[in-house]
Amino acid sequence: xxxxxxxxxxxxxxxxxxxxxxxxxxxxxxxxxxxxxxxxxxxxxxxxxxxxxxxxxxxxxxxxxxxxxxxxxxxxxxxxxxxxxxxxxxxxxxxxxxxxxxxxxxxxxxxxxxxxxxxxxxxxxxxxxxxxxxxxxxxxxxxxxxxxxxxxxxxxxxxxxxxxxxxxxxxxxxxxxxxxxxxxxxxxxxxxxxxxxxxxxxxxxxxxxxxxxxxxxxxxxxxxxxxxxxxxxxxxxxxxxxxxxxxxxxxxxxxxxxxxxxxxxxxxxxxxxxxxxxxxxxxxxxxxxxxxxxxxxxxxxxxxxxxxxxxxxxxxxxxxxxxxxxxxxxxxxxxxxxxxxxxxxxxxxxxxxxxxxxxxxxxxxxxxxxxxxxxxxxxxxxxxxxxxxxxxxxxxxxxxxxxxxxxxxxxxxxxxxxxxxxxxxxxxxxxxxxxxxxxxxxxxxxxxxxxxxxxxxxxxxxxxxxxxxxxxxxxxxxxxxxxxxxxxxxxxxxxxxxxxxxxxxxxxxxxxxxxxxxxxxxxxxxxxxxxxxxxxxxxxxxxxxxxxxxxx
Amino acid sequence: xxxxxxxxxxxxxxxxxxxxxxxxxxxxxxxxxxxxxxxxxxxxxxxxxxxxxxxxxxxxxxxxxxxxxxxxxxxxxxxxxxxxxxxxxxxxxxxxxxxxxxxxxxxxxxxxxxxxxxxxxxxxxxxxxxxxxxxxxxxxxxxxxxxxxxxxxxxxxxxxxxxxxxxxxxxx
Numbered sequence: 062x063x064x065x066x067x068x069x070x071x072x073x074x075x076x077x078x079x080x081x082x083x084x085x086x087x088x089x090x091x092x093x094x095x096x097x098x099x100x101x102x103x104x105x106x107x108x109x110x111x112x113x114x115x116x117x118x119x120x121x122x123x124x125x126x127x128x129x130x131x132x133x134x135x136x137x138x139x140x141x142x143x144x145x146x147x148x149x150x151x152x153x154x155x156x157x158x159x160x161x162x163x164x165x166x167x168x169x170x171x172x173x174x175x176x177x178x179x180x181x182x183x184x185x186x187x188x189x190x191x192x193x194x195x196x197x198x199x200x201x202x203x204x205x206x207x208x209x210x211x212x213x214x215x216x217x218x219x220x221x222x223x224x225x226x227x228x229x230x231x232x233x234x235x236x237x238x239x240x241x242x243x244x245x246x247x248x249x250x251x252x253x254x255x256x257x258x259x260x261x262x263x264x265x266x267x268x269x270x271x272x273x274x275x276x277x278x279x280x281x282x283x284x285x286x287x288x289x290x291x292x293x294x295x296x297x298x299x300x301x302x303x304x305x306x307x308x309x310x311x312x313x314x315x316x317x318x319x320x321x322x323x324x325x326x327x328x329x330x331x332x333x334x335x336x337x338x339x340x341x342x343x344x345x346x347x348x349x350x351x352x353x354x355x356x357x358x359x360x361x362x363x364x365x366x367x368x369x370x371x372x373x374x375x376x377x378x379x380x381x382x383x384x385x386x387x388x389x390x391x392x393x394x395x396x397x398x399x400x401x402x403x404x405x406x407x408x409x410x411x412x413x414x415x416x417x418x419x420x421x422x423x424x425x426x427x428x429x430x431x432x433x434x435x436x437x438x439x440x441x442x443x444x445x446x447x448x449x450x451x452x453x454x455x456x457x458x459x460x461x462x463x464x465x466x467x468x469x470x471x472x473x474x475x476x477x478x479x480x481x482x483x484x485x486x487x488x489x490x491x492x493x494x495x496x497x498x499x500x501x502x503x504x505x506x507x508x509x510x511x512x513x514x515x516x517x518x519x520x521x522x523x524x525x526x527x528x529x530x531x532x533x534x535x536x537x538x539x540x541x542x543x544x545x546x547x548x549x550x551x552x553x554x555x556x557x558x559x560x561x562x563x564x565x566x567x568x569x570x571x572x573x574x575x576x577x578x579x580x581x582x583x584x585x586x587x588x589x590x591x592x593x594x595x596x597x598x599x600x601x602x603x604x605x606x607x608x609x610x611x612x613x
Numbered sequence: 614x615x616x617x618x619x620x621x622x623x624x625x626x627x628x629x630x631x632x633x634x635x636x637x638x639x640x641x642x643x644x645x646x647x648x649x650x651x652x653x654x655x656x657x658x659x660x661x662x663x664x665x666x667x668x669x670x671x672x673x674x675x676x677x678x679x680x681x682x683x684x685x686x687x688x689x690x691x692x693x694x695x696x697x698x699x700x701x702x703x704x705x706x707x708x709x710x711x712x713x714x715x716x717x718x719x720x721x722x723x724x725x726x727x728x729x730x731x732x733x734x735x736x737x738x739x740x741x742x743x744x745x746x747x748x749x750x751x752x753x754x755x756x757x758x759x760x761x762x763x764x765x766x767x768x769x770x771x772x773x774x775x776x777x778x779x780x781x782x783x784x785x
Binding site: 066068071072075076079082083099100115181214215216217218219220221222223236288296299300304334340341345347350480548575 | 693728
């Protein structure tokens with residue numbers, strides 16, 4: 062993975078010193094909370110319902126064991142012994158004290174981490190595919206450009222006060238696991254007819270109040286021009302994005318209002334000018350320097366089949382279930398990708414205790430080249446595990462309470478923090494996700510239902526990505542009472558779709574039964590081999606409406 | 614209000630003039646509207662001139678007049694509105710403007726560094742800003758990852774030079 066050099070270290074340390082001064086000014090009363098707000102927001106510090114919250118950047122979701130151990134340590138020392146992994150591959154601490162924040166940032170800096178640009182109207186942490194480097198159909202490792210973008214966007218003097226926050230995602234495979242079409246900019250790595258690698262660029266995707274699917278405005282941006290192209294998009298947005306209304310300030314609204322064609326025209330014109338200066342031309346040497354950090358680990362030459370694995374599958378049904386749902390194919394024979402579910406039955410999606418973090422760090426060190434990833438679905442991934450080690454990895458995870466066998470199944474839900482933590486929320490998300498999880502806890506039933514993604518948001522800001530859940534749940538407030546609105550048919554992959562509202566919202570008492578009705582309806586309708594989303598795409602919403610709202 | 618020009622606290626030798634005000638003697642800064650209306654009269658005065666652009670008034674509106682202007686003042690109606698960062702860069706990099714680019718409006722210490730990087734060489738700042746605060750704020754980061762208008766060598770090319778030097782040393 063990428064390692065800081067002297068320049069990276071210096072910048073992060075200078076940032077810690079700067080924030081220490083700002084916190085001191087706040088604590089002494091020199092700054093009011095209002096004046097302090099923009100400063101803390103540049104460092105990932107939010108004021109939540111009960112306390113300050115700190116969001117730590119995990120660039121493109123990649124962590125070393127050492128970094129994860131530090132996150133565990135910070136959770137113990139400054140929080141309540143846990144952290145929460147988010148849909149943007151970051152980690153949040155819900156309970157640190159403001160006076161401790163500079164020390165937390167200092168501790169993070171010792172392991173090459175920070176909280177820079179994890180909030181505020183700037184270019185946020187770049188997200189990517191958790192299978193980077195290990196995926197079978199990968200065109201190029203997306204971490205290389207992600208790191209290049211991370212550096213270019215860090216403290217960008219022109220783009221630190223954009224109309225609104227700005228999120229970039231990169232996918233290196235045709236199968237999109239990074240949800241690039243629901244980001245402000247989505248970058249798809251492609252190979253052109255001449256065998257050259259470049260980038261397809263989507264702009265204006267996003268969820269929130271006005272969900273939009275990104276529009277493709279470039280078919281092939283050459284590698285050396287990527288930063289010039291991104292700078293052109295950012296400049297057009299910075300100059301013409303709306304600043305009169307916070308709800309219309311994202312780039313998706315600009316693209317929607319002027320149209321994708323006009324957006325493309327403006328970006329192309331600006332790109333041509335920026336390109337002329339050559340200042341952002343990306344030298345091949347720098348790309349090679351960063352690429353070297355992401356070179357393949359020292360894989361062994363192994364047979365693809367593992368007798369140890371096959372034996373264990375036959376001997377242990379728990380292990381067999383886990384292999385079935387949590388293991389993905391690796392490009393190297395004899396290796397597998399292990400997904401660690403942070404969605405235990407009845408738990409809080411994405412929460413991880415400090416002890417569990419230490420356990421995962423040890424497992425990654427021993428079995429996966431000392432490295433792991435955070436997924437945008439709030440799980441963890443060990444990208445490079447020998448198949449013959451899978452039984453040992455499973456046993457170690459089980460001992461840490463991390464062997465839940467439900468990846469991509471109905472209990473592998475995404476949920477925002479909701480009314481339990483968030484000042485914006487209308488409704489609780491976590492308790493609902495927990496109830497759904499309990500209702501469908503039977504693993505055989507989960508496997509029978511198959512791939513089904515339920516995403517829950519506690520308000521229309523859509524942090525729980527409900528628009529792109531196969532089943533989406535949105536908490537709404539009606540005269541002080543929590544209601545839940547259901548959407549069907551959303552998806553965040555290469556066939557990205559915004560879900561359709563199924564009908565009137567459900568009460569807290571009705572919602573779990575409603576989900577069960579939807580699932581039962583699907584099971585009755587499905588043809589062999591169909592996942593929920595396939596059935597929905599074939600039948601449309603009507604049969605689900607009927608079974609949900611038919612007068613009984 | 615104080616003026617910092619090229620890092621020095623100086624007396625402001627320009628008067629900001631409202632659209633209805635009578636023009637005083639000497640150097641003035643007027644709005645884009647007044648400039649467009651009274652261009653000939655203003656030019657005929659033969660004193661240094663500045664034009665103030667609001668957020669939404671792009672530098673292209675004065676691109677043909679830049680040789681007549683000693684100052685272009687760019688307004689930050691609120692620090693969160695960062696349009697003027699792009700305007701400053703366009704003035705310098707696209708239009709080749711060599712005169713003063715002045716930040717006016719809600720100009721806060723925590724943004725000095727960004728403003729200077731984008732080509733502002735003059736800033737109108739609050740009275741509580743001291744030379745120490747200025748120095749600390751503008752110099753907060755020793756290096757920059759990305760090229761901008763200040764000509765500072767980005768980290769990327771510093772790395773290349775270091776690598777080249779190391780290679781030379783090895784060859785010797």
